Amino acid sequence: MDTLATQQSLTPQSVLKEFFGYTTFRAGQQDAIEACLAGRDSLVLLPTGGGKSLCYQVPALMLQGVTIVVSPLISLMQDQVAQLQAQGIAAEFVNNSVEWQQQQHIYQRLHNGEIKMLYVAPEKVLQREFIDRLRNLSLSLFAIDEAHCVSHWGHDFRPHYCRLSELKQLFPHVPTIALTATADMATRNDIISQLNLNDPFVHTGSFDRPNIRYTIEEKFKPLSQLMRYLKTQKGQSGIIYCSSRRRVDEIAEKLSEGGFNAAAYHAGMDNEQRQFVQNAFARDDVQIVVATVAFGMGINKPNVRFVLHYDIPKSIESYYQETGRAGRDGLAAEAIMYFDPADIGRVRRFFEDITDEQRRKVEQQRFNAMANFAEAQTCRRQILLNYFSEYQREPCGNCDICLNPPKHFDATIVAQKALSCVYRAEQRFGLGYIVDLLRGANTARIRDNQHHNLSTYGIGKDQSNEYWLSVLRQLIHHGLLAQDITQGATLKLTEAARAVLKGEYTLNLAEPRLQASHVYQDKLAQFNYDRKLFAKLRSLRKELADQDDVPPYVVFNDKTLAEMAQQMPTEDSAFLKVSGVGFTKLTKYGAPFMQLIRNYLAAE
CATH class of the missing domain: 3.40.50.300 (P-loop containing nucleotide triphosphate hydrolases)
Known part of the structure; x- marks a missing residue:
């Protein structure tokens, strides 16, 4: 041998x-x-x-x-x-x-x-x-x-x-x-x-995936946020990761009811169901898969255009690998995460069940790094690459922080309103209730507690529910409020809040981002291709893939089709110059694609 x-x-x-x-x-x-x-x-x-x-x-x-x-x-x-x-x-x-x-x-x-x-x-x-x-x-x-x-x-x-x-x-x-x-x-x-x-x-190699745009959105009404985003992604393949099987089923059902071509995938389904969903996704028969991390390493699909995390992952390694399933073809893709700071405490409690102390500490350290990433206000890509010991000096220009830098404002009066409201309510209630008090909500619970008579009732009615939720979360992050998880996550004033209430120093907070701005990207714009021809080439690819019982990307990926729609090859020698075309694929698929291009050119 x-x-x-x-x-x-x-x-x-x-x-x-x-x-x-x-x-x-x-x-x-x-x-x-x-x-x-x-x-x-x-x-x-x-x-x-x-x-x-x-x-x-x-x-x-x-x-x-x-x-x-x-x-x-x-x-x-x-x-x-x-x-x-x-x-x-x-x-x-x-x-x-x-x-x-x-x-x-x-x-x-x-x-x-x-x-x-x-x-x-x-x-x-x-x-x-x-x-x-x-x-x-x-x-x-x-x-x-x-x-x-x-x-x-x-x-x-x-x-x-x-x-x-x-x-x-x-x-x-x-x-x-x-x-x-x-x-x-x-x-x-x-x-x-x-x-x-x-x-x-x-x-x-470099861990950098410059074609992926990283975005973290504060989680307010995540299902509404998700629906709004998906309407901008019609016809695109994507994965939505959730932390539980129940949430996967709920969201997949809501998306299907909303007219989206979506399917659920998690370990609670039998093998036959999971295989069906995975095959349908690979073959472009299902556009969106809502999944737990069980939908993992088996994804070899190059044209996933977005990966969205409905919940915070447990480590940067997991986040990086899951987001890396977007844009494997090198074309523009998006990685979006919905983040509620309260999720940090909930996830940390999971690690208490790990009996191996060393393992538990490693998992906790990894999650701490993930939480820091989610809360950071510096370039997302720099943090990711630094985590993997690939130090990047310059910001990337292709993440939410770079594209829409956080703006800060003098929030002293706003913070005083919020902190006073927590104090007047005797520090016995959670985020949602305090937001209702600030906005002057007419709820049975507020009336039963006689809190509609408080001096702070309705002092923040000029701002939205999401605005006050963001402010209260930032006050927690700044150490002015604490959530008591032993009493249903009720809000408590910390000693540091006293100085703000007395107006002894100016408090700056980030302006709440109440609606993320997603700039639509034509993922294939770099090729300056004929879009009508590209659509016809995609239809032919799907037809040939179904005949061969393989996913469409096995025939050619989107990047190769875009080059065809740009270069319009009609002879073997020109067809071979298209990236992703070798001699075997020329022999197997070249004739029908070149004939389609000839017919298209003749009809123009």
Whole structure:
């Protein structure tokens, strides 16, 4: 077995163009490929959408023998294998969804040397029967995808990944490449240790996803905020993450009733239901998926245009990976989070159930970083990148803070009104009740408490409910008010409030942002393309994808279609110059697309 003997006629560049349709590598890809070709172990950290897969797929096609890819989710394997097969690459997967007879056929092809890449689940790869099969094969490479799952410090630890170090013991001469999009320094070191990587080549790419616009909105009436935003995103694919299954079901139902093409996805659904939703989303039959984090690593869809967090995630790692599912094709995308500062206390209570003290402290520290990110008033991207030790001096210009910098005002009188209202109500009520008092609401509860007779009743009726909610939250954040969680989150004055009430110093607060301004972006504007032709190309893509029983992006992604609608190629040589078109796809799909373009030009 000679794992380093490459197929002489191939170079990384020729493989990239012939099979994948691209002419240049992204930063770090070629170095990782060369390390694999040299027989070195590797750890590759690239952002979601940064091209991690090519780092093992290109050498897999150049090395003699088969590459074994360990992947955590069935749906992810299916998508990646479907894409590889569409590119003319001999790839297969084996897992519990593949019938026994089909598995035997795949194994026979393996032993005949007819398969270049085999995707397997971590639960399968170390079964004795499977290991015995591997011993009789010419193995070129092990690729461990989503490698952060191997680490106890990773945000998505999976016990089955722990045993993958046995691969290095069983096959010491086969190089291993571990790949992930999110790993802090502790997790990176743990991956190297857990997988027994030998003096690995390590590439840490930039974590920056400049095409994603990060926005955090204060949560007032989140369902109304969500509906308002989605009306600006008609026809776009997106994911809405929620913290509970019940909320997922509620929101998915409301969206469907509101005329949106949406479906729910969470671990409480059976496998068949989840698979149906995931397939429908991949094939553009469902536009919006409302999900818990169960809708995770299996998403290989490049044209997700927005990811919206209805609730604050538990760590920056989770937030980064989930938002990274937007804009994998490199085109403009949005990451939006609705944030209520009160959620911080609620989430922190979850960590009390973690019995392992060290683990609990790590989780708490990670959530503290997430809470600081949500509350910050400096460039979102700078905070994200700094968290991953990629220090950025300049603000990004593509987040809510940069595009709409916070404005401050002298809030001394406003704060005095709010603090006095809390004091007059004897510090026995929560946010909602105090807002009602300030605005002079005529509720039964206020009348029963005789609070309509208070001097502070209605002193803030000139401002909206959302305005006062934002002010009260800021007073909590500034340490002038505290929420007593032992008494139903009632508001209490702190010692620091005394000086503000006495007017001893000027208090500045941020002007409440009562309605977020979302500037619509034409995600494909950079191509200056023919929009009418693009729509026709999309329809043809969908038709061909349905015929082949694959997601549309397996045929061509939106970026490739936009280039077609810009360049309008009608001959093979011109069609091959479009990014994402290789020889295999030219042969398979070129004729119908070029014929459509010819017909379109003739009709113009």
